[in-house]
Amino acid sequence: MTRVFSGIKPTGHLTLGNYLGAVRRWVEVDQYGTDALFCVVDLHALTVDHDPARVRRLTRQAATLLLASGLDPELCTLFVQSHVDEHARLSYVLECVATDGEMRRMIQYKEKAALERGRGGSVRLSLLTYPVLMAADILAYGTHEVPVGDDQTQHVELARDLAVRFNQRYGQAFVVPRATHPKVGARIMNLQEPTSKMGKTDDVGPGIVYLLDEPDVVRKKVMRAVTDSGRDVVYDREERPGVANLLEILAACEGGNPEDLSGAYESYGALKKDAAEAVVELLRPVQERHKALCADPAYVEGVLRLGAEKARGMARPRVDAAYRAIGLLSS
Numbered sequence: 001m002t003r004v005f006s007g008i009k010p011t012g013h014l015t016l017g018n019y020l021g022a023v024r025r026w027v028e029v030d031q032y033g034t035d036a037l038f039c040v041v042d043l044h045a046l047t048v049d050h051d052p053a054r055v056r057r058l059t060r061q062a063a064t065l066l067l068a069s070g071l072d073p074e075l076c077t078l079f080v081q082s083h084v085d086e087h088a089r090l091s092y093v094l095e096c097v098a099t100d101g102e103m104r105r106m107i108q109y110k111e112k113a114a115l116e117r118g119r120g121g122s123v124r125l126s127l128l129t130y131p132v133l134m135a136a137d138i139l140a141y142g143t144h145e146v147p148v149g150d151d152q153t154q155h156v157e158l159a160r161d162l163a164v165r166f167n168q169r170y171g172q173a174f175v176v177p178r179a180t181h182p183k184v185g186a187r188i189m190n191l192q193e194p195t196s197k198m199g200k201t202d203d204v205g206p207g208i209v210y211l212l213d214e215p216d217v218v219r220k221k222v223m224r225a226v227t228d229s230g231r232d233v234v235y236d237r238e239e240r241p242g243v244a245n246l247l248e249i250l251a252a253c254e255g256g257n258p259e260d261l262s263g264a265y266e267s268y269g270a271l272k273k274d275a276a277e278a279v280v281e282l283l284r285p286v287q288e289r290h291k292a293l294c295a296d297p298a299y300v301e302g303v304l305r306l307g308a309e310k311a312r313g314m315a316r317p318r319v320d321a322a323y324r325a326i327g328l329l330s331s
């Protein structure tokens with residue numbers, strides 16, 4: 001059976017980008033007919049300046065929102081990364097296979113390190129080694145497919161490289177995974193800065209739609225989205241990134257194709273109005289279920305406890321085998 005693994009960081013409130021680029025596919029496609037694990041990757045949230053209480057709160061909130069989005073614990077395994085020691089155990093071994101040059105070439109490292117330095121902070125070593133821990137997250141489970149947004153392609157490539165290198169040097173231990181992306185919505189852009197990805201830790205708040213935004217807040221953000229000069233509605237990501245992003249959002253919400261949709265609009269205003277309503281309708285059931293789940297925190301905790309137990313059982317034999325293969329004595 002195909003093994004699927006993916007994760008989300010509790011670094012901020014979940015966004016429309018997270019939902020359209022990753023979570024919705026997990027819910028609608030990946031949890032069916034596969035052996036899927038989904039993880040709130042809290043260790044990754046410690047790689048940048050963080051408030052401990054906030055990370056704990058966001059971890060619980062992310063798990064609750066994943067359930068509210070429709071992940072079904074009967075169909076998949078949902079857990080918190082730090083509850084399963086195997087991730088950190090394997091990460092160290094993979095650090096002995098990866099090189100520092102490989103880490104420094106990672107686009108996300110360069111971007112996030114520049115951001116930290118720009119804010120006057122220092123760069124944590126864990127930000128540099130983050131992709132190795134992510135490779136461990138994936139490889140520990142013998143993962144075949146990693147459903148992610150566009151921005152994670154390079155990290156999944158690294159996981160592939162490390163798997164191949166380890167297998168060649170020390171014997172077959174890991175499955176070589178591949179990234180999968182949704183056809184539409186793999187890179188949702190910030191509404192105020194349509195040349196930058198919408199990210200939950202961005203500074204440009206009004207350009208980010210959060211899953212828990214009230215309908216009127218969603219409407220306001222979408223109606224105020226930066227559009228391009230020119231007036232006709234065409235789908236051109238290079239020349240007209242603002243309009244292309246709105247078309248992409250509308251198409252992703254309605255299951256259509258952004259290029260086809262562009263012909264249906266004569267003004268930016270009409271497009272914004274439809275995109276805003278489509279997002280409001282998309283989020284409505286998620287928000288309703290989230291409210292209900294917040295009233296039952298014991299249920300969410302139970303799901304995570306069981307998920308961690310299952311995940312531990314799946315990861316341990318492979319990580320133990322990798323320890324032996326690389327030269328460590330069994331205990």
Ligand code: ATP
Binds near residue numbers: 147148152
């Ligand atoms: P951060 O700014 O902390 O990196 P993020 O919003 O990028 O936050 P992640 O936890 O890094 O969120 O990513 C979770 C998943 O959401 C990944 O699969 C990632 O590719 C996807 N994703 C993130 N942002 C977008 C986006 N704007 N469009 C599509 N997919 C996205």
Ligand code: MG
Binds near residue numbers: 151199
């Ligand atoms: Mg990210």
